Amino acid sequence: MNTRETPGPGPRVTMIDIARHAGVSKSTVSLVLQASPLVKAETREKVVASIEQLGYVYNRGAANLRSARSNIVGMVINDLANPFFAELAVGMEHVFHTAGYIPFIANTTENPKRQAEVLRSMSEHDIAGLIICPARGTKPADIESLAGLSVPIVLAMRRLAGRKFSSVTPDNLRGARRATEHLIALGHKRIAFFGGYSDMIAQNDRCGGFQAALIAAGLPIEPDLIIEGPPNRECGLNAVGRVLDRAEPATAALCFNDVVAFGALSGLERRGLTAGRDFALVGFDDVSEARHTNPPLTTVHVDTAALGERAAHQVLRMIHGDTRPEEFVSDVDLVVRASCGAEGGRRQ
Structure with a gap:
């Protein structure tokens, strides 16, 4: 037998009415109204359903005055x-x-x-x-x-x-280091870094991981292969030309993020080159678009x-x-x- 009762017309619905209808305590109703994460989702849904069914009106303004937030x-x-x-x-x-x-x-x-x-x-x-x-x-x-x-x-x-x-x-530093180590393991010795500015902590970490991998492999850090710029497509597109037009062109690049890498893909395509065949490219972030580029982008996955x-x-x-x-x-x-x-x- 269902012991819950729906109050009839008359006095204004109170939190006590809601608690009785939902089969919970008044304090639980209060926590739901305060959006407390301490309440289980199932209990919250039950209380919300009772609020809607009974037509309870929560005085948010008064509650804000009490909580000062x-x-x-x-x-x-x-x-x-x-x-x-x-x-x-x-x-x-x-x-x-x-x-x-x-x-x-x-x-x-x-x-x-x-x-x-x-x-x-x-x-x-x-x-x-x-x-x-x-x-x-x-x-x-x-x-x-x-x-x-x-x-x-x-x-x-x-x-x-x-x-x-x-x-x-x-973990920006570790991610960049692992990506660079992967490029080194594929045989690349002139690897570039595209995007970001040195006054950004995230760029320091990612470029730092990139440089740490080069040092560990006994490869030189070449300053003109570290291309600073806004972390956008335009930066990646322009960076490709700068590292390919050198006397000793780079053969691979780690990008500050996937958006820079998307620009680099476009830069390679404009030169009639293909990432993965003519130049190795790695991004950072693994946004949803990364798996749908042509070719699909190797990248550091961030959840x-x-x-x-x-x-x-x-x-x-x-x-x-x-x-x-x-x-x-x-x-x-x-x-x-x-x-x-x-x-x-x-x-x-």
């Missing part, structure tokens, strides 16, 4: 034109949606001034927390002012020197969605009182496809 979480992304960051944002959004938070996303297009405007606007709206993929040129002081407002902050993909913020990043989810969970943990900083570094794999000239379709 909204249910809006800011996601400040440096380059949404890059499919990697779009995939990262999807992972974040999924977690926030499940937890009952509303993500407010902004694209800074690698512009620190634009980023400062976005962060100032978000802080004025009493957001619950922030995930920031810092724009190039971001200084720790640009973020530290927000820390004084007690807003939980997590940095994604790019760490900053100085103050210790919570962060999620892939993008999982990193986004990890960043979101870190923010939620901090919102609920655990403010200890956590620096999470995820493992990476090398996915071997045809663009490097080796047997494709496998991970190392």
Whole structure:
């Protein structure tokens, strides 16, 4: 026999009514209304169904006054034109949606001034927390002012020197080293590095891994084979010409990211060359497009969605009182496809 009862017309529906109808405690209903991650998904769905069936109206404004915090979480992304960051944002959004938070996303297009405007606007709206993929040129002081407002902050993909913020990043150095070692094992001795700038920590790590592999193999580091530039297609396209027009052309390249590698594929095609046959090419990130290029791109696989989810969970943990900083570094794999000239379709 079902002991749950639906209150009839009359007085306003209360949390106690919801608790009785859903067969849970009043505190559980309260946690669901506060979007607490402590509630199991099955229980949350049961409570939400009761809320909808009974027509309960939650006074969000009054709740915000009591908690002094909204249910809006800011996601400040440096380059949404890059499919990697779009995939990262999807992972974040999924977690926030499940937890009952509303993500407010902004694209800074690698512009620190634009980023400062976005962060100032978000802080004025009493957001619950922030995930920031810092724009190039971001200084720790640009973020530290927000820390004084007690807003939980997590940095994604790019760490900053100085103050210790919570962060999620892939193992950039190890991934780049493994990719370069793979090219060396295929017999390449003049290997280039395309993209990124030396004032970017991620570029330092990836180019550092590249150089470490060369040194370990007894190969020279040739400065004119390290081509700096914006991490976009145009950089990769132009870099191909620079390393092929040398007296001793490079025979392979590791790219800062897959987008740079896509540009390099175009640069090779314009010269009538094919990646994997005439020139070995490796990317970094393994965005979904990488497996569909011609030829498919060998790349360092980063579990993008999982990193986004990890960043979101870190923010939620901090919102609920655990403010200890956590620096999470995820493992990476090398996915071997045809663009490097080796047997494709496998991970190392």
